[in-house]
Amino acid sequence: MAGTELTNIRSPRVKAARRLTKRAFRDRDRAFLAEGPQAVREALALDGVTVELFATAEAEIRHADIIGAADAAGVPVLRVSGEVMAELAQTVTPQGLMGVCRFVHVPLSEAVPSGARLVALLAHVRDPGNAGTVLRTADAAGADAVVFTDASVDPYNGKCVRASAGSLFHLPVATGARVEDAVRHVRDAGMRVLAADGTGKATLDDVDLSVPTAWLFGNEAWGLPPALLELADEVVRVPIYGRAESLNLATAAAVCLYASARAQR
């Protein structure tokens, strides 16, 4: 349990954690912030991931189970004022718990071993909320891994972590590989590569989704550039039955990943 409450946003430990809201510092420290009871609980379930935990007095009472789990794991708990938490959380309604966590990603070869059956590759996904939602959806659909390529948002971005709703800690995540290398790797691992793009001639109903499949997802606004479409075995679009021009990226990914998950079962 925490001792004195930290009330100064300039205290060294708060400042050190606060810097992790910036990617350069995350990369330097190989650490990131995970906010809220759901993310913290999932982080604590993994050995050695949580470095320290910030908690408001109110959260210590409400989430006594999580504080207990931190104590049992030897993770220091620092009590902070609401003001300090707001500074760390950068949200309008901070949830009172903030974990400082070590990076959890793994090498591509470990994330996608031979025999993997369903993988999501994020090629140019730039909105962290979208990326986190795809991560959560891939987890729900039982995907083996999610690969954030070097042209995509940082998986440790606070909004991405929040949108992933704990899934960042559930399934293997790889990050930083070039799209071309990631595609080559998943193909070598025995997977068919399908690019999800509105320009596809084939629709979801035209392809055999029961085989091991890696889905390649592109940018929110402009999809996948021709050079990346060419990397795929097939370009597949989600059929538009009505008058919408397109689907939101996270929505399209959900339809694709679930179509695969259901076909593989």
Added chain:
Amino acid sequence: MAGTELTNIRSPRVKAARRLTKRAFRDRDRAFLAEGPQAVREALALDGVTVELFATAEAEIRHADIIGAADAAGVPVLRVSGEVMAELAQTVTPQGLMGVCRFVHVPLSEAVPSGARLVALLAHVRDPGNAGTVLRTADAAGADAVVFTDASVDPYNGKCVRASAGSLFHLPVATGARVEDAVRHVRDAGMRVLAADGTGKATLDDVDLSVPTAWLFGNEAWGLPPALLELADEVVRVPIYGRAESLNLATAAAVCLYASARAQR
């Protein structure tokens, strides 16, 4: 084409439009704001919906086709400064075009006539971005209508209009009915009512989705309350194959609506 550029955020026409960012004024004027080229283009495609159009000088050049369509439809175009547009748009990066539009919703009986085959009912959806995304997805899935019940967010909320990406103007939208009345109506119209909820015993794979179906979607955080679950013919969950606790609401809606759309074809 516009005459003098309005540069004062206190000019009467700017103030009158600016007030439409608030629901009370929207309801009083029965008008709302539609931002960006996509929304404005769709609004102009409907007779008598667009009351006036605000445009920056830059947008007038870039979207000459839209300005031309407004002129042809007799819609007044007011040129405004970037500062005035930022005030109207309430976004970090305003897109330079803002339409003032008349309400487009229709009575429930008109939105969901006998013979409708796929409808989305929003029961307690409170996040406007989620609601707009569901609207866009329902449009893409070829749904006949979307019903915003009285416990849901206002479909004319700026974030909802933006997330709908024009779909607000594509398919019939009803708003303001009590959930109970909406459910009774869609059932009388010959539809089966499926509540999408994580507590469902049946999964998407267990139900016949080829029949006319109205999907009832609940709150982002707490789903549907027991009283509403009881209104449905069946409570259905999207299967979770991995370790995620749940799906994001808009994601779950996408999986459900597309499962229906594909089964009905």
